Amino acid sequence: MTSLMINHPINSMASSVIRTLSQSQHMQLPMLRPTRMHALAIKSDLEIMRQQMVVVDDDESYAMKGGEGPHSYAKNSIIQKGLIDGSKRLIHEAISQSFDPKEHVHGNDEPSKPICIADLGCSTGPNTFFAMQTITEAIQQQFQSHGLASQIPDIQVLFNDQVSNDFxxxxxxxxxxxxxxxxxxxxxxxxxxxxxxxxxxxxxxAALCWLSKLPSEITDPDSSACNKGRIHYTDAPKEVAEAYATQYSKDMGNFLHARAQELVENGLMLLQFPVSNVLLDSDVDPAKVFELIGTCLVDMAKVGVISEEKVDSFNVPLIYPSVKAVKEILRGCDECFSIEWMEILEFKNMVSLPTVQIFISWFRAALQGMIEKHFGAEIVDELFERFAEKVKEFPDIMDTDKLKLDVLFVLLRRKNKPRP
Amino acid sequence: MTSLMINHPINSMASSVIRTLSQSQHMQLPMLRPTRMHALAIKSDLEIMRQQMVVVDDDESYAMKGGEGPHSYAKNSIIQKGLIDGSKRLIHEAISQSFDPKEHVHGNDEPSKPICIADLGCSTGPNTFFAMQTITEAIQQQFQSHGLASQIPDIQVLFNDQVSNDFxxxxxxxxxxxxxxxxxxxxxxxxxxxxxxxxxxxxxxAALCWLSKLPSEITDPDSSACNKGRIHYTDAPKEVAEAYATQYSKDMGNFLHARAQELVENGLMLLQFPVSNVLLDSDVDPAKVFELIGTCLVDMAKVGVISEEKVDSFNVPLIYPSVKAVKEILRGCDECFSIEWMEILEFKNMVSLPTVQIFISWFRAALQGMIEKHFGAEIVDELFERFAEKVKEFPDIMDTDKLKLDVLFVLLRRKNKPRP
Incomplete structure (x- = not known):
């Protein structure tokens, strides 16, 4: 919203600088772009900023399909019945046990500060809106049950996702x-x-299962972790799974480190993400689905729709870690976070058996962006038609009883920092 | 960014409720949607919230043309050379005189709180980025010149515009x-x-010149302020201009009232917007341009491209107030804000004479959204072709020497609240 005639002009050279800079999706060290005049004065700040602030604007994992069309996340994320109720109960209990409203109420003189809640990996809604409604209601009830109903501060919700998300x-x-x-x-x-x-x-x-980037060795022909002819670590040599696990561990470490700085002392973190609980050979690995999609791509390469090299260089940056692996990572951050609660929810209790069409839609909403980027938009319809045929051949992939997928619910608390 | 299988599901009934609610663009009284279970407990909060919080999600004025296409704001807002330098100097001086870095530095024990800056009516960039760079640089320099370079807090910029803006x-x-x-x-x-x-x-x-809505009387056939056959108050009966002025005064009052609550004590407000300085009959009124566009629409109605009723019901919600009118409005808020600085900048010193094509592009980027909504997208090309012909007939409209347009720069400070 800007006036017709009174906008900030810039010269076209400056404009092209901005555009060139924003083409790369990575921003490692934000800093002032100093003019000659300011260069010296700003140098010391620059050093401070470099040390203090590492912002990553976007990473290799892709935002969900935007808009509200038939293949969008907005239209294909409402089907997983049951989880919202499961997580609602847990969120209410977690906030009831761990959120202290008295920390947010001050004397008359001091204005009450807003309560700030971030939803990380929010996508386009509506799921994030339900989660935020649950959390804000639970917080309100905490104030009420402590007799502080009249002193509820303003609440600010910060919705976060990749730059490429459809905000x-x-x-x-x-x-x-x-x-x-x-x-x-x-x-x-x-x-x-x-x-x-x-x-x-x-x-x-359901966002922390996405890696920030694919481990480079899985597309390196000279590496034992090279993942030729597959698009995921399922049924791949163990080196591939290890490369995924190493990247996951790095990402989770970075995630926890960033949040440790951003959360106030005693601040809470409610995380939910899928975990694998494959124990027996007869179990259906939840990542099996990527094996199926991978075979569709290999078939398409065989008939010349796409090139073999394209298939070899494509991998889905998603991981279903084991609970044990998650616990180890969290133990590595125990200086900053205490684990207040950890509960495993069975996926089969949350989601009823979908139809093939609905099952395909879930994956299309999630994968379409990265498939279009890698192979081009023209292959998407055929790929998901082929995928539907494979799912019909292997219906166990949709059977939530056989699928060894769980959801891990974790409540972390930011520990107090040691005082000097 | 959300997992393939573990998203919050909602049932489709709830989803349709959300969608129905979001169809209207107005949100007057945000409140909990209470379930039966919570209805009673929440009632008292609801009353508090009603009193505390009035959020308007969007209003009738339209966001600038989004995207980065040939008619977008992003591509048609970089031409007004000169203003950025003018405002840069003023912003630096204003912050140097009025921003006290010591208020943002605390003892070792207390963490320094972020400095929060909002840009209201930011559109899609790049102008907002230049303004924010200027402001953050000026703030940094304030810390440096006070010997506090090592204690600059984190800075958060909050970019605001209509919901329909292309974020x-x-x-x-x-x-x-x-x-x-x-x-x-x-x-x-x-x-x-x-x-x-x-x-x-x-x-x-350059955002406060847009009205939040058109005064209803200008489309009321029974009102003396009915603005038939025109699309703006220029050359209209004085009742039309008065209706615009009344709405402007209301909007500015609401704007100042909202900011008075959101700004900390001593918080600063840097406002720039166009004002009219028409004094003589020979002056070219800056809003004359809408008279020209209006005649194009009337011509199109005459040849049957659009209906006369459509033209009669279309008006551009933009005002170029007089400095006197602005001063009166600000005086009405002097309990909350002190005027620290007011300076009139001459438009002709900031913007060089554009070509007809560039001139047309400015208005197209700003008006296309509302024209499409009212008349349909199919008339836009013809309208702006006709407008270009009119501008060639009346080139004085682009002559910044003759155009009686100024820019008002105002620095306000939030006064301290009376202590109990």
Missing amino acids: NTLFKNLPQQRIYYATAVPGSFCGRLFPKQALHLVHSS | NTLFKNLPQQRIYYATAVPGSFCGRLFPKQALHLVHSS
Whole structure:
């Protein structure tokens, strides 16, 4: 919204600099672009900023399909019935046990500060809106049950996802009857997104399973972890799974390190993400689905629709870690976070058996962006038609009883920092 | 960014409720949607929320043309050379005189809180990025000149515009080398957008000239302010101009009232917007351009391209107030704000004479959204071709020497609240 005639002009050279800079999707060390005049004065700040702030604008994993069309996330994320109720109970209990409203109430003179809640990996809605409604209601009830109903501070929700996420759709569909101020923050949650100690509660549902990038060795022909002819670590040599696990561990470490700086002391983090619980040979690995999609791509390469090299260089940056691996990673951050609660939810209790068409839609909403980028938009329809045929051949992939997938719910608390 | 299988499901009934609610663009009284179980417990909060929070999600004025296409704001806002330098000097001086870095530095024990800056009416960039760079540099220099270079807090910039603004383009083009955390806040700035006392500095450039809505009487055939056959108050009966002025006064009052709640004590507000300085009959009124566009629409109605009724019901919600009118409005808010600085900048010193094509592009980027909504997208090309012909007939409209347009720069400070 800007006047007709009174806008900030820039010269076209400066404009082209901006555009060139923004073409790369990585921003490792934000800094001032100093003019000659300011270069010296700013140098010391620059050093400070370099040390303090590492922002990653976006990473290799792709945002969900935007908009509200038939293949969009907005239209293909409402089918997984059951999980919202499961997580609702856990969120209410977690906040009831661990969120202290007295920390947010001050004397008459001091203005009450807003409660800031971030949802990391929010996509376009509506799921994020339900989660935020659950959390804000639970917080309200905490104030009420402590006799502080009249002193509830303003609540600000910060919706975060990749820069490539469709935030326009998110904003358009914000619930009208929300009781919070809505804000969006673009960028990868493996880096810093918020100022120091700006958050009171972090929520992330079903997002931490995406790697920030694919391990380079899986596309390196000279590496034993090279993943030729497959698009995931399922049924791949163990070196491939190890490369995924190493990247996951790095990402989780970066995630926890960034949040440790952004959360206030005693701040809470509610995380939910899928984990694998494959124990027996007869179990269906939840990542089996990528093996099926991989064979579709190999078939398409055989008939010349796409090249073999393209298939070899494509991998899905998603991991279903074991609970044991997650626990180890969290133990590595126990100086910053205490584990307040950990609960395994069985996927089969949350999601009823979908139809083939619905099952395909879930994966299309999630994968379409990265498939289009790698292979081109023209192959997407054929790929998912072939995938549907494979799913019909192997219906166990949709059988939530046989699929060894769980959901891990974790509540972490930011520990107090040691005082000097 | 969300997992393939573990998303929050909702049932389709709830989903349709959300969608129905979000169809209307107005949100007057955000509130909890209480379930039966919670209805009673929540009632008292609801009353509190109603009193505390009035959020207006969007209003009738339209966001600038999104994307990065040939008619987009992003491509048609870089031409007004000169203003950025003019405002840069003023912003640096204003911050140097009025921004006290010592208020943002605390003892060792207390963590330094982020400095929060909002840009209201930011559009899609790049102008907002230049303004924010200027402001953050000026703030850094204030810390340096006070010997506090090592204690600069984190800076958070909150980019605001209408819900219909293209925030995806804004995020995509964020400067990589910024030194602030970027955040977007959708909604009309005539209502509350931020929690109480959340902001330290508010900036708004060339946005406050847009009315939040058109006064109803200008399309009421029974009113003396009915604006038949015109699309603006220029050359209209004085009742039309008065109706615009009344709406402007209301909007500015709401704007100032909302900001008074959102700014901390001593918080600053840097506003720039166009004002009219028409004094003589020989002066070219800056709003004359809407008279020309209006005659194009009337011509198109005459040849049957659009209906006369459509033209009669279309008006551009933009005002170039007089400095006197602005001063009166600000005086009405002197309990909350002190005027620290007011300076009139001559438009002709900032913008060089454009070509006809460039001149047309400015207006197309600004008006296309509302024209498409009212008349349909199919008339836009013809309208602006006709407009170009009119501009060639009346070239004085582009002559910045004759055009009686100024830019008002105002620096306001949030006064301290009376202590109990």
